[in-house]
Amino acid sequence: AQKVTQAQTEISVVEKEDVTLDCVYETRDTTYYLFWYKQPPSGELVFLIRRNSFDEQNEISGRYSWNFQKSTSSFNFTITASQVVDSAVYFCALSDHAYLTQGGSEKLVFGKGTKLTVNP
Amino acid sequence: DAGVIQSPRHEVTEMGQEVTLRCKPISGHDYLFWYRQTMMRGLELLIYFNNNVPIDDSGMPEDRFSAKMPNASFSTLKIQPSEPRDSAVYFCASSFEGEGSYEQYFGPGTRLTVT
Numbered sequence: 001a002q003k004v005t006q007a008q009t010e011i012s013v014v015e016k017e018d019v020t021l022d023c024v025y026e027t028r029d030t031t032y033y034l035f036w037y038k039q040p041p042s043g044e045l046v047f048l049i050r051r052n053s054f055d056e057q058n059e060i061s062g063r064y065s066w067n068f069q070k071s072t073s074s075f076n077f078t079i080t081a082s083q084v085v086d087s088a089v090y091f092c093a094l095s096d097h098a099y100l101t102q103g104g105s106e107k108l109v110f111g112k113g114t115k116l117t118v119n120p
Numbered sequence: 121d122a123g124v125i126q127s128p129r130h131e132v133t134e135m136g137q138e139v140t141l142r143c144k145p146i147s148g149h150d151y152l153f154w155y156r157q158t159m160m161r162g163l164e165l166l167i168y169f170n171n172n173v174p175i176d177d178s179g180m181p182e183d184r185f186s187a188k189m190p191n192a193s194f195s196t197l198k199i200q201p202s203e204p205r206d207s208a209v210y211f212c213a214s215s216f217e218g219e220g221s222y223e224q225y226f227g228p229g230t231r232l233t234v235t
Contacts, residue, residue, distance in 0.1 A: 037226075045211065045226035091163065107176060108224065110163040 002027050004094050006111035013082055014119050021077045021114045023092030029053075033095040034068065034075045035108065040088040048090075051075065082118045089113040122146070124227035126212050132233045138200040141230045144193055145214030153213040153224060154187055154197050163211075169195065202234045 003026040013019045025034065036048040049059065051068050059066045063080045079086055093108040125144040133139055145152050153168040167177040172189045180187070184203070189195040199206055209231050213224040 042228075043209065043231075044228050045213075047223045047225070050223060107165055107168065109165075112162045 002094050002109045004092050004109055004111035006090075006092055006114050008114045009112070010115045010117070012117045012119065015084060016081050017118075018078060018080050019082050019116065019118075021079075021090050021092075021116065023075045023077065023111060025073050025075065025092070025094045027073075027094060035093040035095075036066065036075075036077050037091045037093065037110075038088045039091065039113070045091070048077075079116075082116075084118050084120055087116060087118045089115045124212055124214050124225055126210075126227035126230050128230060129228060130231045130233075132235065133202055134235055135203055136201045137234075138198065139202045139206075139232060139234075141197040141199075141210050141212075141232070143195045143197070143212030143227060145195070145212070146216075146225055147193065149214035149216040149225070150192070151215045151217065151224075152189060152195050153215075154195070155211040155213065155226075157209045157211060157229070158207075166197070199232075202232075204234045207232055207234050 005024045006022065008022055011019060030053065032053045034051045038046045038048055049066055051066065056068050056070060065078045067076045075092060077090065091113045092111045095108060124146055127142045131139060143152065150171050151168060154166040155163050156166055157163045164179055166179045166185065167187045168175055169189045172192060184201060185199055187195065187197045195212065197210060209229045211229045212227045215224045
């Protein structure tokens with residue numbers, strides 16, 4: 001069964017600090033996709049990144065970076081020089097293998113989320 | 121282009137009443153998902169459609185829940201009769217089967233309160 005664990009329920013930092021959100025996943029499949037979504041206080045879910053299981057290169061997008069390590073089944077997310085606007089709940093998600101053969105969209109299994117508060 | 125549209129944004133109803141949540145996916149998207157978010161269970165997929173056909177409804181909690189997608193631009197999630205434990209935020213999301221594009225675009229959600 002697919003499972004995503006975000007062990008950090010809540011994190012509080014002061015602005016300009018770096019912060020890493022952990023994500024550990026479980027799957028028996030060799031082909032899968034990992035995602036991060038952001039849910040700001042307004043409530044909508046915003047897509048941040050998708051990563052397939054064959055691409056272990058780290059990715060950087062502005063102040064955001066992602067570290068994918070298959071050896072430890074982790075897909076961690078780091079925010080550098082955090083800002084108050086980064087305050088949100090962040091979700092890690094894993095695609096369900098059963099639907100990959102259909103192409104396109106996957107059924108997503110979400111972690112419970114990490115609530116990040118960035119204080120001024 | 122407009123994003124996923126959901127209505128109503130907030131719904132308060134009494135136990136036993138029928139509740140209908142509505143979703144308009146992004147034009148051109150051929151997948152539509154219904155999720156439920158609660159503090160206890162987090163984000164759960166209830167059902168999803170591909171080209172208006174339900175593909176997997178294993179997440180639907182019980183027979184009181186039903187979902188339809190009569191055409192590519194509209195879907196409903198109905199709860200009849202509603203119960204207090206159905207109180208949650210219900211999200212609709214859509215995506216399309218395109219090369220390298222697996223992002224699910226979420227609507228703003230409907231916050232349902234059943235008293």
